[in-house]
Amino acid sequence: MGNAPESGDEDDPDAETDGGLRAYTVRLELVDEPGELLRALAPIADNGGNLLSIHHERGNITPRGHIPVEVDFECPPDRFDDVVEGLRDAGVNVIQAGAEHYGEAVNVVLVGNLVETDLSNTLSRIEDEADAVVQDLSLAAPEGTDGISSARARLAIDSGRSGDVLAAIRSIGTDKELTVVEPLLGGEA
Amino acid sequence: MRLAILGAGDVGRSVADLAGEYDHEVVALADSTSAAVDPDGIAVADVLERKAGGDPLGTGSPDDVFDTDYDVLVEATPTTLGDAEPGFTHVQRALEADRHVVLANKGPVAERYEELRALEADSAGSIRFEATVGGAIPVLSTIEDCTPQAVTAVRGVLNGTANFILTRMAAEGLDYEHVLGEAQDLGVAEADPTFDVDGTDAALKFVILANVLADGGFSLADATVEGIQSIPGSALDLAAEDGRTIRLIGEATRDGVRVGPRLVPENAALAVTGTRNIVQIETRHAGSLHSSGRGAGGPETATAVLSDVGRLPPL
């Protein structure tokens, strides 16, 4: 039931679907002044973006004396232009925008006896069967390793495949008796 | 309109109480054992006082309701699964007598939609059921205004108890069992919260939505349903690390119904807090519409019932 545009109603291929969140990378140049980074990032959240990570290359000053910063964030595709415009309006020097790191990123949370069910096997099955790359993983095991634990994984996948990827992860979850909390892909959540 | 109300719980009593404000007359009110019936209008305040005192509503039996002259039957008896009885038979009797029916009871609309529509087709009366989805929030009337064909999907949070529990778990870092106990103490969760936390209640509402979008074809058995019982506090913590949270989200399209815990951005419209409900109606030509508000409660649900009564054509 994902909401990739191609799964829309067949009667009307133009049916508007809002798409899920997309990951984007922008390269900015900042003046080396306190508070500059915070100021530069505000337009991202203001336009519906979610900050994912910031690479602040302090040691790497540009010829103009600016600091290059690479910012990863996600937002609905139809908001991306607003974000870039918002950055430019705020006087931020945007060097490069829209060069996507990867097609798409999805987050999933897995819950269950993660350790007992061999987490590294679970992750490699996700990589193989769902054709995804695990980019980032956090684990929380408040009950210790033999109790119920949770893991959050960020997966890089090819554009437009989120429906298939999540279906594959769901079936791995069923197999291993894990609860899979999927992202809501459709609409402007 | 002259209203005959079946069910004198939170909803039925509130409908009786507020009907006068909407210029409608209550000619009958029944609970499971007794009824107050008066073709000239029952004395609502007195009848409600008797109910509060544990006395019979009146001298009639619930069955007498069907013999009185009424325009609209308000069905507010308990929601049941499967055959959706006794609600279904109540609706059937009213339609066969060429009367209108307004339902708060989700059972018949979720479980036996096509049969209801067939009975309606043979009747001078019609059925409406805004109150079954999202309490006070105008969901079905919004879809009706957009026309169901122009709506591609409906998503959202339609169970306040589950949403309250997830909100508290995320805010306080507490576990499910702990927060559930607190919700029961506060009266937010019922003594038996099973249908709220296992997703059944939300699923019934999304099944109704799918039936409206597709003009039938769905019952609870067709829905993929997962509850929130297995979500530990640690899962919400991990979600929060990444600016997300977990909500019990339902989705209805013409292809199916799914209800389960889902990751949504913390600042997303669908991440309502506390007992609040929200729906997102995705349309073909106008993007998404959101409406949120109180999804349950006697007076809240009664306003949806009475708005429906106002939309009915004269018989």
Ligand SMILES: NC(=O)c1ccc[n+]([C@@H]2O[C@H](COP(=O)([O-])OP(=O)(O)OC[C@H]3O[C@@H](n4cnc5c(N)ncnc54)[C@H](OP(=O)(O)O)[C@@H]3O)[C@@H](O)[C@H]2O)c1
């Ligand atoms: N409460 C809400 O916020 C809400 C919101 C949306 C929809 N709804 C739906 O609206 C309906 C009513 O909800 P509620 O909260 O008012 O429920 P409730 O408090 O449990 O009341 C149910 C009422 O129905 C009566 N009843 C049971 N069997 C009957 C029968 N055969 N004939 C006549 N009356 C009968 C009960 O009688 P006794 O008093 O004798 O037990 C009681 O008065 C339910 O289907 C519910 O799912 C409720």
